[in-house]
Amino acid sequence: MFYVKTVPALKRARADIHFKRLVLNRAVRCTVTSSSTAQTEHDGVRIRGGSECPGLSGRGGRRREGTAAAAAANEISVDFEQTREAYKSKDSLELLRSLVVFKLCSYDFLVDKNKEVMDLAKKILGQKTFDQFMKMTFYGQFVAGEDHNDIKPLIQKNHSYGVGSVLDYSVEEDISQEEAERKEMDSCVSAAEKENIGKDHRERKYQAHKQFSDRRGGVTGARTYFYADEAKCDQHMETFIKCIKASGGSSMDGFSAIKMTALGRPQFLLQFSEVLVKWRRFFTFLASQQGKDGLEALEQRLELTQLQEFMTKLGANGDFYGWFKGRKEDSTGCIDMLDWNSLIDDRTKISDLLVVPNVELGKLEPLLGKFTVEEDQQMKRMLQRVDVLAKHALESGVRLMVDAEQTYFQPAISRLTLEMQRTYNGEKPVIFNTYQCYLKEAYDNVTMDVELSRREGWHFAAKLVRGAYMYQERERAKEIGYEDPINPDYESTNRMYHRCLDYVLDEIALNRKANVMVASHNEDTVKHTLTRMNELGLIPTENKVYFGQLLGMCDQISFPLGQAGFPVYKYVPYGPVNEVMPYLSRRAQENRGFMKGAQKERELLWKELKRRLASGELLYKPVY
Numbered sequence: 001m002f003y004v005k006t007v008p009a010l011k012r013a014r015a016d017i018h019f020k021r022l023v024l025n026r027a028v029r030c031t032v033t034s035s036s037t038a039q040t041e042h043d044g045v046r047i048r049g050g051s052e053c054p055g056l057s058g059r060g061g062r063r064r065e066g067t068a069a070a071a072a073a074n075e076i077s078v079d080f081e082q083t084r085e086a087y088k089s090k091d092s093l094e095l096l097r098s099l100v101v102f103k104l105c106s107y108d109f110l111v112d113k114n115k116e117v118m119d120l121a122k123k124i125l126g127q128k129t130f131d132q133f134m135k136m137t138f139y140g141q142f143v144a145g146e147d148h149n150d151i152k153p154l155i156q157k158n159h160s161y162g163v164g165s166v167l168d169y170s171v172e173e174d175i176s177q178e179e180a181e182r183k184e185m186d187s188c189v190s191a192a193e194k195e196n197i198g199k200d201h202r203e204r205k206y207q208a209h210k211q212f213s214d215r216r217g218g219v220t221g222a223r224t225y226f227y228a229d230e231a232k233c234d235q236h237m238e239t240f241i242k243c244i245k246a247s248g249g250s251s252m253d254g255f256s257a258i259k260m261t262a263l264g265r266p267q268f269l270l271q272f273s274e275v276l277v278k279w280r281r282f283f284t285f286l287a288s289q290q291g292k293d294g295l296e297a298l299e300q301r302l303e304l305t306q307l308q309e310f311m312t313k314l315g316a317n318g319d320f321y322g323w324f325k326g327r328k329e330d331s332t333g334c335i336d337m338l339d340w341n342s343l344i345d346d347r348t349k350i351s352d353l354l355v356v357p358n359v360e361l362g363k364l365e366p367l368l369g370k371f372t373v374e375e376d377q378q379m380k381r382m383l384q385r386v387d388v389l390a391k392h393a394l395e396s397g398v399r400l401m402v403d404a405e406q407t408y409f410q411p412a413i414s415r416l417t418l419e420m421q422r423t424y425n426g427e428k429p430v431i432f433n434t435y436q437c438y439l440k441e442a443y444d445n446v447t448m449d450v451e452l453s454r455r456e457g458w459h460f461a462a463k464l465v466r467g468a469y470m471y472q473e474r475e476r477a478k479e480i481g482y483e484d485p486i487n488p489d490y491e492s493t494n495r496m497y498h499r500c501l502d503y504v505l506d507e508i509a510l511n512r513k514a515n516v517m518v519a520s521h522n523e524d525t526v527k528h529t530l531t532r533m534n535e536l537g538l539i540p541t542e543n544k545v546y547f548g549q550l551l552g553m554c555d556q557i558s559f560p561l562g563q564a565g566f567p568v569y570k571y572v573p574y575g576p577v578n579e580v581m582p583y584l585s586r587r588a589q590e591n592r593g594f595m596k597g598a599q600k601e602r603e604l605l606w607k608e609l610k611r612r613l614a615s616g617e618l619l620y621k622p623v624y
């Protein structure tokens with residue numbers, strides 16, 4: 001059952017929280033600066049502090065034991081230039097393969113025409129030889145194997161070097177653009193819209209547009225699902241369940257990733273997103289009427305009596321005061337965005353969720369004229385599938401990561417994930433939401449959800465990414481005519497990422513309930529995280545701050561982190577060669593020659609191969 005509950009009133013005063021943050025930051029900084037400056041270096045991990053053997057216990061075989069207290073007194077930094085440690089888990093042939101693959105990705109022609117080149121290679125070599133060739137090159141680099149059994153050795157090897165796995169079944173239908181467009185248009189338009197084109201006051205952003213209906217365009221970071229029918233969604237759910245079980249079976253602390261668009265008709269995600277955004281916008285409008293514009297989302301508070309007066313002046317006849325009567329336990333007479341959002345909770349019929357406030361009439365109105373019984377069923381089934389997956393994750397001791405997708409789906413995806421967190425994250429973090437920091441609204445999203453978790457007492461858990469759909473999002477906004485949701489430039493995305501990250505790290509330091517995965521290949525971001533962890537006294541073995549990278553990318557970051565005892569995970573894609581081609585094609589795009597990260601990786605691989613050659617270690621075999 002999909003479960004919703006209303007937001008209880010403020011449990012902790014804001015002033016108190018800010019005061020605690022301030023005191024805590026000061027106290028922690030003090031500890032860090034007063035720590036001893038003696039340094040020891042081991043396996044590329046530098047530790048400033050008194051004890052020679054720090055309390056770093058990784059999850060893998062390279063553990064070093066010690067007490068948490070000893071670790072807290074030390075400052076840890078990881079050396080990402082130490083190639084011997086970074087590539088300890090790889091033999092020289094694997095290093096050579098990486099080098100060849102990254103080198104091939106540096107040729108624009110090959111990347112741009114990768115599909116044609118692969119099709120041609122398949123014709124010339126035949127399927128069997130082609131499969132072998134791919135396994136020796138691209139597939140071997142970026143994909144773990146064909147099925148759950150095939151991937152076990154790699155998972156075990158990585159685990160023994162301190163690197164965990166987020167299983168990510170990567171099979172994608174390789175459908176034509178025409179078919180993708182047809183499927184998308186069919187599944188994003190409701191029966192009511194087809195009947196009354198333009199009569200329901202839908203926003204263009206939250207409607208399907210043929211020229212953007214192939215959602216794969218310009219995306220390098222993520223897989224795309226197109227809705228076929230309910231049976232196909234059930235099939236996706238079964239696949240995710242297998243993935244969750246395999247994650248549970250392969251380690252004690254596994255993660256599994258899912259995409260909401262695989263689990264139901266996307267029409268519901270579009271409509272629910274529109275509803276959520278309209279509610280939020282309406283609140284911001286009312287706040288501006290009370291002179292609160294310019295404040296951050298969580299700082300804006302509406303006075304209920306003023307709200308009632310304003311609405312009455314507008315001619316609205318609704319009992320706005322009454323909307324909140326009985327919902328708030330405190331007597332401040334004010335509400336904030338979270339109280340406001342609670343208005344769209346506790347509705348039994350799913351289509352009843354799709355209501356928006358009508359200012360003129362002062363009442364809630366349905367977004368669409370009507371919903372068919374089948375549509376209501378489809379919405380329910382999507383929520384049920386999500387719920388089934390959450391239950392499986394809980395039973396298997398696996399944490400479920402819900403990936404973030406396009407902005408016209410994301411408000412709904414994020415909200416549904418939050419509802420699961422309210423239900424399943426009471427005791428421990430089971431469900432992880434994803435926040436895309438290339439969005440202008442990322443900080444508001446993160447802070448509001450953290451605040452809600454505080455008020456309700458559940459474990460906030462987030463994966464922070466920069467975002468995979470930038471080109472597509474910008475182009476769509478421009479063509480369709482709405483504000484570009486993405487930060488104006490790369491630097492502002494970086495600032496946003498670090499701002500959101502700092503907020504969550506502070507929250508962890510404050511109450512040890514929040515959790516974050518820093519899902520990035522950006523070395524500066526990883527270093528920034530380590531610095532803040534040191535400043536805040538966050539110990540890697542507390543398992544509150546995780547790191548995430550994709551398999552086959554940035555090993556020079558993942559492995560040193562893992563060996564230093566930080567919880568670090570690779571997104572591990574798997575599936576038969578032919579069916580992961582679209583995934584491989586995107587990996588080629590993301591590792592293009594001009595990418596700073598790819599260049600650095602090639603340099604480090606060379607450095608290590610030359611080092612092994614010079615020291616007679618070319619035949620080195622990793623032990624695990």
Ligand SMILES: Cc1cc2nc3c(=O)[nH]c(=O)nc-3n(C[C@H](O)[C@H](O)[C@H](O)COP(=O)(O)OP(=O)(O)OC[C@H]3O[C@@H](n4cnc5c(N)ncnc54)[C@H](O)[C@@H]3O)c2cc1C
Nearest residue numbers: 221403404465466467468489490493519520521522548549
């Ligand atoms: C483990 C893992 C899980 C992931 N899960 C998701 C997910 O669920 N959803 C999702 O959307 N993505 C996901 N991604 C992809 C991610 O969002 C990024 O696309 C990818 O990781 C590159 O960002 P970076 O921080 O690694 O590296 P960087 O190279 O530092 O950052 C590149 C990113 O910066 C942003 N950017 C670049 N240029 C500009 C510009 N001009 N203006 C504004 N912003 C700019 C873009 O987001 C771009 O992808 C995931 C990545 C990883 C490693």
